Amino acid sequence: xEKFTPFAGAVCPLDRANVDTDxxxxxxxxxxxxxxxxxxxxxxxxxxxxHGEPGxxxxxxxxxPDFILNDPRYxxxxxxxxxxxxxxxxxxxxxxxALADYGFRxxxxxxxxxxxxxxxxxxxxxxxxxxAEVADGLFNKAGGETALHIDVxxxxxxxxxxxxxxxxxxxxxxxHCLLExxxxxxxxxxxxxxxxxxxxxxxxxxxWLFA
Amino acid sequence: xxxxxxxxxxxxxxxxxxxxxxxxLLYIDRQLVHEVTSxxxxxxxxxxxxxxxxxxxNLATPDHNVPTTDRDQGIADxxxxxxxxxxxxxxxxxGITEFDMDDIRQGIVHVIGPEQGAVLPGMTVVCGDSHxxxxxxxxxxxxxxxxxxxxxxxxxxxxxxxxxRSMLIEVDGKAAAGVTAKDIILAIIGEIGTAGGTGYAIExxxxxxxxxxxxxxxxxxxxxxxxxxxxxxxxxxxxxIDYVKRRPYAPSExxxxxxxxxxxxxxxxxxxxxxxxxxxNAAALVPQxxxxxxxxxxxxxxxxxxxxxxxxDAVKAxxxxxxxxxxxxxxxxxxxxxxxxxxxxxxxxxxxIEDLRAAAAVxxxxxxxxxxxxxxxxxxxxxxxxxxxxxxxxxxxxxxxFEWRDPGCSMCLAMNADRLEPGERCASTSNRNFEGRQGQGxxxxxxxxxxxxxxxxAGHFVDIREL
Numbered sequence: 251x252e253k254f255t256p257f258a259g260a261v262c263p264l265d266r267a268n269v270d271t272d273x274x275x276x277x278x279x280x281x282x283x284x285x286x287x288x289x290x291x292x293x294x295x296x297x298x299x300x301h302g303e304p305g306x307x308x309x310x311x312x313x314x315p316d317f318i319l320n321d322p323r324y325x326x327x328x329x330x331x332x333x334x335x336x337x338x339x340x341x342x343x344x345x346x347x348a349l350a351d352y353g354f355r356x357x358x359x360x361x362x363x364x365x366x367x368x369x370x371x372x373x374x375x376x377x378x379x380x381x382a383e384v385a386d387g388l389f390n391k392a393g394g395e396t397a398l399h400i401d402v403x404x405x406x407x408x409x410x411x412x413x414x415x416x417x418x419x420x421x422x423x424x425x426h427c428l429l430e431x432x433x434x435x436x437x438x439x440x441x442x443x444x445x446x447x448x449x450x451x452x453x454x455x456x457x458w459l460f461a
Numbered sequence: 462x463x464x465x466x467x468x469x470x471x472x473x474x475x476x477x478x479x480x481x482x483x484x485x486l487l488y489i490d491r492q493l494v495h496e497v498t499s500x501x502x503x504x505x506x507x508x509x510x511x512x513x514x515x516x517x518x519n520l521a522t523p524d525h526n527v528p529t530t531d532r533d534q535g536i537a538d539x540x541x542x543x544x545x546x547x548x549x550x551x552x553x554x555x556g557i558t559e560f561d562m563d564d565i566r567q568g569i570v571h572v573i574g575p576e577q578g579a580v581l582p583g584m585t586v587v588c589g590d591s592h593x594x595x596x597x598x599x600x601x602x603x604x605x606x607x608x609x610x611x612x613x614x615x616x617x618x619x620x621x622x623x624x625x626r627s628m629l630i631e632v633d634g635k636a637a638a639g640v641t642a643k644d645i646i647l648a649i650i651g652e653i654g655t656a657g658g659t660g661y662a663i664e665x666x667x668x669x670x671x672x673x674x675x676x677x678x679x680x681x682x683x684x685x686x687x688x689x690x691x692x693x694x695x696x697x698x699x700x701x702i703d704y705v706k707r708r709p710y711a712p713s714e715x716x717x718x719x720x721x722x723x724x725x726x727x728x729x730x731x732x733x734x735x736x737x738x739x740x741x742n743a744a745a746l747v748p749q750x751x752x753x754x755x756x757x758x759x760x761x762x763x764x765x766x767x768x769x770x771x772x773x774d775a776v777k778a779x780x781x782x783x784x785x786x787x788x789x790x791x792x793x794x795x796x797x798x799x800x801x802x803x804x805x806x807x808x809x810x811x812x813x814i815e816d817l818r819a820a821a822a823v824x825x826x827x828x829x830x831x832x833x834x835x836x837x838x839x840x841x842x843x844x845x846x847x848x849x850x851x852x853x854x855x856x857x858x859x860x861x862x863f864e865w866r867d868p869g870c871s872m873c874l875a876m877n878a879d880r881l882e883p884g885e886r887c888a889s890t891s892n893r894n895f896e897g898r899q900g901q902g903x904x905x906x907x908x909x910x911x912x913x914x915x916x917x918x919a920g921h922f923v924d925i926r927e928l
Contacts, residue, residue, distance in 0.1 A: 266779075266780065266783070267776055267777075267780055268655060268656075268755050268780065270755075270893075270895045272874075272893070272895045272896075272897060272898050273895065273896060273897070276897055276901070277874050277875060277876045278876070280497050280525075280876065281497075281526065281538075281540040281541050281543075281544050281876065282540075282544075283500035283501070283504070283543065283544055283547050284500075284501065285501045285504075285608075295896065295897045295901055301901050304540050305540070333776065334656060334776075335655060335656040335659070335689070338655055338656070338689065339591065339893060339895060340590075340591050340874075340893075341498070341589060341590055341591040341593075341605035341606060341607055342497070342498065342607075343498065343501075343589075343607035343608040343609060346607075361656060361659060362659075363656070363659060363689060364625075364659055364660065364689070364690075364691045365591055365604075365605055365606065365607060365686075365691060368606075368607065368610075369607035369609070372607060372609035372610070373609070421482075421484075421623070422482050423480065423482050423484045423621075434609070434613055434621055435509070435511070435612065435613050435616050435617060437621070438486060438613065438616075438617045438619055438621060439616070439617060441477065441478055441486055442617075444477050444478045444486065445477055445486070445488070445514075445617065445618065445619060448477040448488055449488075449618075452488070455723075456583070456720070456723065457716055457719070458581070458712035458713070458716040458719070458720050459490050459581075459584070460517075461710075461712065461713060461716070
């Protein structure tokens with residue numbers, strides 16, 4: 251996995267609560283057996299006026315001019331600002347794959363659904379939790395004539411918005427893995443002796459689990 | 462020894478090691494695998510030259526993409542076909558048992574796991590599907606994971622986890638006739654909200670939960686995720702043990718007694734402390750119907766569509782307006798006046814034999830309303846379908862004008878050919894009423910099987926307590 255380094259990015263404000271993973275990447279695109287290529291279909295049903303299917307040439311489709319991702323101000327945005335309970339619903343990791351493929355590296359919201367939140371860290375996306383009032387303040391700033399730019403520093407756990415510094419917190423283990431770009435499986439396999447020992451114990455107390 | 466919650470017990474029995482910061486390596490007893498969230502995980506194993514640690518701990522079946530008609534002709538959509546074939550190839554390559562499309566044991570993963578006894582009390586169970594919470598009905602710690610974690614479990618039989626907070630939802634009293642497990646869970650979600658359980662593992666308890674059959678408990682736990690909780694579970698009792706007995710993957714006779722002794726310990730101890738407690742009075746509940754685009758947008762059958770003008774919270778009112786617009790509904794419309802186009806009985810929430818019996822009991826002797834363009838029943842597995850046919854339920858549905866289909870996820874998420882057209886309104890026994898969930902522009906109302914069946918006959922929602 252790529253190391254998560256400090257960067258500055260433009261903010262795209264998606265002003266609705268309970269955005270579910272069906273909305274982030276609709277089911278028809280889940281038929282792919284690959285991890286990449288989901289970006290053009292991120293938020294497909296909101297982003298285009300016509301119905302999308304896998305394999306279509308998206309450049310020939312009709313973009314929905316009212317959807318925020320199509321707003322000229324937010325082209326190239328790498329930070330998604332969202333509302334409460336972002337990423338609820340299906341566990342599909344295709345949602346963070348689509349967000350990452352589109353170019354989002356950071357999401358800022360007052361809260362996330364657990365599975366989605368967890369999936370982000372496996373894909374070098376940093377989901378930042380801010381108080382609803384602080385997020386509200388960012389929504390006010392992000393709606394100007396030009397896109398709001400934010401400096402993101404995971405090491406320091408802070409955002410810089412102009413002169414303002416906003417602190418955030420991330421679980422130390424997840425932060426460490428993101429900063430170092432660590433592969434979870436590799437980490438776990440360092441403890442293979444502990445797994446062996448656990449299985450030996452369980453074979454005795456719960457043999458039916460190993461039938 | 463301090464009193465433990467059921468969650469504490471399930472957790473403690475599966476911790477392989479705990480890191481300094483409290484992050485645990487949690488052992489996984491069972492992984493269920495389907496075609497949509499596994500191909501990239503198997504590919505990851507291949508690229509890293511890794512093998513599954515325990516092939517016997519995995520069980521696979523295709524469900525999301527499979528057709529529910531004309532199955533002998535294969536899958537028409539080449540993209541879907543490739544995904545289902547990829548699952549088959551991966552299972553052969555890595556030695557994992559798969560119930561393929563032609564196997565009578567094929568079905569929705571969350572139906573076949575318990576049906577086969579592949580899910581047993583006290584297990585940790587995962588699947589690349591959020592509705593894995595279903596299996597908590599058997600006193601397991603079961604939760605949905607992403608594809609990276611599917612690969613992680615394949616390679617290590619473990620997951621890196623932090624313990625959630627614990628919530629007890631106590632549903633006291635007796636539910637009235639016509640108020641089912643589906644109505645109880647929808648009412649709970651209406652009460653605590655779709656993010657109410659975020660960060661929590663929920664134990665469901667109380668008289669109304671004990672009264673539920675094991676299949677009803679599966680319906681309940683299935684939708685814990687719709688309340689934001691990755692896992693929802695219920696203490697083991699005699700019903701749980703009876704359910705498991707003699708299933709194909711159940712413990713052998715010589716291990717049965719040892720298993721039962723352990724299973725009987727799987728309940729919260731007297732005096733165990735939860736981080737949060739919610740109490741619901743089952744006797745006050747009525748059959749539920751969702752009116753919006755989130756499962757928390759739910760009211761009783763005797764209510765009206767809510768009015769955003771009466772809500773102070775601006776973000777919430779805005780969400781309600783958007784939902785009403787999408788759903789094509791006017792505020793203050795009585796729920797019983799909502800007219801439907803299609804009816805779907807199926808999904809991992811409500812496609813088991815008891816669900817089909819409940820629906821058939823309502824349908825028997827009646828016909829589907831002329832205004833309903835499609836009413837379909839999709840059994841949860843080949844074995845559920847077979848059982849229903851032995852009981853003559855298929856004839857009841859077919860005589861009434863329902864279509865009787867082959868098992869799969871079908872129109873719950875419309876990855877196969879079963880879907881709503883834009884603007885169509887559906888009474889559905891599934892679990893999500895999100896925008897576009899059942900087809901772009903489709904409008905979903907979540908209800909119990911009996912309520913869906915009654916709506917199919919009347920053409921609009923009716924209060925099944927009055928039938």
